[in-house]
Amino acid sequence: MNFISKTKADFKVVGTRVPRPDGVDKVTGRAMYGADITVPGMLTGLVLRSPHAHATIDKIDASKALALPGVKAVVTCDDLGVPEDASLRDVQDNCLARGKVLYHGHAVAGIAAIDMATAKKALKLIEVSYTPLPHVTDVDAAMADGAPVVQEGRADESVPAGSHPNVTTMQEFGHGDLDAGFAKADKIISRSFKTAATHQGYIEPHACLASVGTDGKADLWCCTQGQYFVRELCAGIMGMATSQLRVTASEIGGGFGGKTTVFIEPVALALSRKTGRPVKIVMTREDVFRATGPTCSSSIDVKIGMTNEGRITAADAQLRYQGGAFPCETVSMGAQSAFAAYDLDAVRTQGWNVLTNRPKEAAYRAPGAPMAIFAVESVVDELCQELGLDPLKTRLLNAADAGTKSSYGPTFDQIGLKATLQAALEHDHYRAPLGENQGRGISCGFWFNFGGNTCVSLNLNFDGTVGITEGNPDIGGSRAAISMMAAEELGIPYEKVRTIVADTNSLGHNDVTDGSRVTFAVGLATIEAARAAIRVMCERAAKVWGIDPDAVVWEDGCAKPSGPNAGAFDPMSIEEIAASASDTGGPIAGHYEVNAEGAGVSFGVHIADLEVDPETGHTQVLRYTVFQDAGKAVHPDYVEGQMQGGAVQGIGWALNEEYIYGEDGRLENAGFLDYRVPVASDLPSIDTVILEIPNPGHPYGVRGVGETPIVPPLAALANAASRAIGARMTELPMSPPKLLAAIMAKG
Amino acid sequence: MVQVVLTGAMRALAGGVETVEIEASTFKEVLDGLRAAHPALAPVIDRGVSLAVDGLVYRNSWFTPVKPDSEVVVMPYMKGG
Numbered sequence: 001m002n003f004i005s006k007t008k009a010d011f012k013v014v015g016t017r018v019p020r021p022d023g024v025d026k027v028t029g030r031a032m033y034g035a036d037i038t039v040p041g042m043l044t045g046l047v048l049r050s051p052h053a054h055a056t057i058d059k060i061d062a063s064k065a066l067a068l069p070g071v072k073a074v075v076t077c078d079d080l081g082v083p084e085d086a087s088l089r090d091v092q093d094n095c096l097a098r099g100k101v102l103y104h105g106h107a108v109a110g111i112a113a114i115d116m117a118t119a120k121k122a123l124k125l126i127e128v129s130y131t132p133l134p135h136v137t138d139v140d141a142a143m144a145d146g147a148p149v150v151q152e153g154r155a156d157e158s159v160p161a162g163s164h165p166n167v168t169t170m171q172e173f174g175h176g177d178l179d180a181g182f183a184k185a186d187k188i189i190s191r192s193f194k195t196a197a198t199h200q201g202y203i204e205p206h207a208c209l210a211s212v213g214t215d216g217k218a219d220l221w222c223c224t225q226g227q228y229f230v231r232e233l234c235a236g237i238m239g240m241a242t243s244q245l246r247v248t249a250s251e252i253g254g255g256f257g258g259k260t261t262v263f264i265e266p267v268a269l270a271l272s273r274k275t276g277r278p279v280k281i282v283m284t285r286e287d288v289f290r291a292t293g294p295t296c297s298s299s300i301d302v303k304i305g306m307t308n309e310g311r312i313t314a315a316d317a318q319l320r321y322q323g324g325a326f327p328c329e330t331v332s333m334g335a336q337s338a339f340a341a342y343d344l345d346a347v348r349t350q351g352w353n354v355l356t357n358r359p360k361e362a363a364y365r366a367p368g369a370p371m372a373i374f375a376v377e378s379v380v381d382e383l384c385q386e387l388g389l390d391p392l393k394t395r396l397l398n399a400a401d402a403g404t405k406s407s408y409g410p411t412f413d414q415i416g417l418k419a420t421l422q423a424a425l426e427h428d429h430y431r432a433p434l435g436e437n438q439g440r441g442i443s444c445g446f447w448f449n450f451g452g453n454t455c456v457s458l459n460l461n462f463d464g465t466v467g468i469t470e471g472n473p474d475i476g477g478s479r480a481a482i483s484m485m486a487a488e489e490l491g492i493p494y495e496k497v498r499t500i501v502a503d504t505n506s507l508g509h510n511d512v513t514d515g516s517r518v519t520f521a522v523g524l525a526t527i528e529a530a531r532a533a534i535r536v537m538c539e540r541a542a543k544v545w546g547i548d549p550d551a552v553v554w555e556d557g558c559a560k561p562s563g564p565n566a567g568a569f570d571p572m573s574i575e576e577i578a579a580s581a582s583d584t585g586g587p588i589a590g591h592y593e594v595n596a597e598g599a600g601v602s603f604g605v606h607i608a609d610l611e612v613d614p615e616t617g618h619t620q621v622l623r624y625t626v627f628q629d630a631g632k633a634v635h636p637d638y639v640e641g642q643m644q645g646g647a648v649q650g651i652g653w654a655l656n657e658e659y660i661y662g663e664d665g666r667l668e669n670a671g672f673l674d675y676r677v678p679v680a681s682d683l684p685s686i687d688t689v690i691l692e693i694p695n696p697g698h699p700y701g702v703r704g705v706g707e708t709p710i711v712p713p714l715a716a717l718a719n720a721a722s723r724a725i726g727a728r729m730t731e732l733p734m735s736p737p738k739l740l741a742a743i744m745a746k747g
Numbered sequence: 748m749v750q751v752v753l754t755g756a757m758r759a760l761a762g763g764v765e766t767v768e769i770e771a772s773t774f775k776e777v778l779d780g781l782r783a784a785h786p787a788l789a790p791v792i793d794r795g796v797s798l799a800v801d802g803l804v805y806r807n808s809w810f811t812p813v814k815p816d817s818e819v820v821v822m823p824y825m826k827g828g
Contacts, residue, residue, distance in 0.1 A: 157790055158756030171755040257828020332755055332823040363828035409754045409820035410799035450827055515827025597805045
């Protein structure tokens with residue numbers, strides 16, 4: 001497959017750094033986020049949450065709360081439906097617990113009152129009788145004999161008989177003869193690793209406003225990464241036809257995968273249906289930490305064999321992920337990603353997903369990959385140290401390339417890993433001197449990238465400007481990128497195009513903003529929608545000129561006659577065609593609907609310099625450079641922003657962020673004071689190097705860029721810290737006590 | 748006939764075979780053929796799988812053409828963040 005229709009020299013708009021269309025709104029406070037929506041007669045909703053890690057719900061008595069003046073309704077799981085689909089039922093049971101609470105913070109009941117003060121007072125009057133049960137929050141403990149069973153009967157057909165009931169799925173990937181591979185190695189290293197659960201840490205808490213009419217028609221405004229998926233989930237839970245529920249996405253203050261599901265939306269809808277009034281629910285930060293999805297925590301074993309020259313002969317990994325109290329599939333992505341950067345004759349990964357008494361996992365940027373690649377890249381780094389090899393040259397020696405049979409099955413098409421490694425090798429960062437107590441770490445990263453269902457509508461206004469309607473919330477600059485690709489294809493200035501995000505009833509289905517899909521898939525659909533409009537514009541010009549439409553071409557925003565028999569007509573501009581549209585046949589538009597494929601995988605390489613204070617274990621990131629293949633960077637500012645943002649989130653994951661549970665199974669750090677994300681003063685400027693190896697599956701060569709940059713930082717920082725202190729760090733986060741313990745242990 | 752490579756949990760469910768030979772010219776025919784050849788795969792396929800055809804990963808797309816010499820790999824359904 002090769003769709004590429006424009007190469008680097010052809011671009012006029014794509015690749016420039018135009019002003020972002022949402023910039024002024026966001027810095028002036030004009031932008032409307034989830035909590036900014038208000039309507040007349042609105043009630044305030046709150047959610048009662050479990051104080052226990054695991055308990056049966058024996059009785060819920062809301063009579064005292066309902067007797068309080070100003071309280072309009074209380075809802076429990078009995079006010080929602082009972083969907084047949086198991087995954088939908090899990091989403092619903094996570095929104096309002098059914099029979100048992102499965103983690104500290106699990107939602108039990110919702111309340112609607114005339115104001116916040118009344119709602120808070122009433123929440124305390126709901127009496128819930130619990131019988132506490134034994135709990136488990138650690139993944140290895142949850143797999144052990146005798147561990148408390150979180151949910152019975154959730155294992156799928158992949159789980160071997162005799163496994164603990166908390167194991168819900170088991171996956172295996174790989175090829176080749178491992179024993180023969182390890183027999184060829186001069187050095188074999190086996191290590192075990194652990195990573196903590198981390199939260200996506202978006203700035204904006206979840207917020208929604210639901211309004212259900214007496215006729216059954218409903219509207220929902222919310223902060224989400226995918227309004228169509230919200231509609232599908234909520235309609236299923238509420239037993240509604242999707243056509244009767246319109247969902248409008250607000251501006252979004254970050255998602256990173258954490259806003260690809262619902263938590264409060266069905267509760268608000270149920271409260272609104274019961275009261276006949278609009279109901280607004282806004283989560284507190286504490287609610288966000290306790291009850292919305294962090295990523296999985298993990299326990300991983302890795303074994304790699306290498307020759308003295310640095311060639312990997314065999315690689316094997318066992319990955320155990322806990323995704324909270326409901327089944328998830330995240331380990332399969334980790335198991336597939338683990339060795340994707342390498343060209344290997346013998347490789348195996350095995351993965352187990354495990355239930356624990358923790359919040360239901362939600363996707364987090366390249367879900368499953370960062371922890372797997374942390375473990376693998378740590379062992380590769382240690383082998384390089386032990387064998388006296390250059391870590392970048394060793395990775396180049398083993399790097400996957402076009403034609404490599406990947407560790408997860410398919411053979412790679414055109415990929416940019418070697419070019420990315422080469423760019424890192426030649427960068428001055430790699431040769432810069434290091435001081436005492438400082439270390440430099442390297443890591444590769446990988447993500448699959450997706451396409452998916454996409455609809456775009458492009459309308460030509462009568463003044464020759466263009467309006468585009470797309471259906472994915474703008475998280476990483478998609479409105480700018482989409483406008484730029486339309487302008488490029490139409491041959492008009494960027495300023496003449498405006499892109500808006502549609503509600504669910506204004507455009508056909510669009511998949512969630514996930515998998516780094518939007519710039520790729522919506523961009524592809526936009527280009528095709530522009531081409532559809534161009535075909536109409538050429539037909540209109542042909543009619544005016546009285547020539548065959550095939551004799552008209554589109555160049556630089558104008559229809560032009562083409563060929564010896566087309567006639568000598570002056571070019572007809574887009575403004576002229578638009579102005580006469582009413583006379584030549586009516587409004588002009590272009591549409592494109594597709595399940596986009598051909599996204600093209602993405603690789604990145606990070607270099608991190610870290611200093612560790614040997615007295616305190618405190619760390620300081622000194623210098624950080626991200627190298628990544630973007631295929632084609634449509635708006636380089638946004639691409640750099642994705643690379644920097646991913647690196648910063650990964651730095652937090654590596655150094656400080658973790659969910660901390662007490663012996664009682666309660667989360668002890670549900671706030672940004674105790675859950676430490678990196679802030680600007682913690683970080684150096686993150687340098688970026690964008691490579692452009694075109695993706696043959698996109699007309700402009702675009703690849704997704706949003707997820708790959710969170711993958712390498714965990715290992716890059718761990719390798720830097722390990723080299724700085726002279727001891728291998730195998731557990732994240734590398735908080736000061738852990739580093740100090742490692743320093744003390746080595747003596 | 749197309750050589751279809753099984754990954755993830757599917758290999759074990761198909762009795763440990765790595766490759767299954769299926770008469771198919773599209774994504775959908777590959778899945779239908781797998782269901783018929785190995786009924787134990789049906790629940791996995793029904794929940795959703797991805798298919799890599801000559802290195803490109805498809806999450807759905809029933810009518811994606813598959814040629815006899817195509818490299819076809821059935822993988823777990825991909826999700827992102």
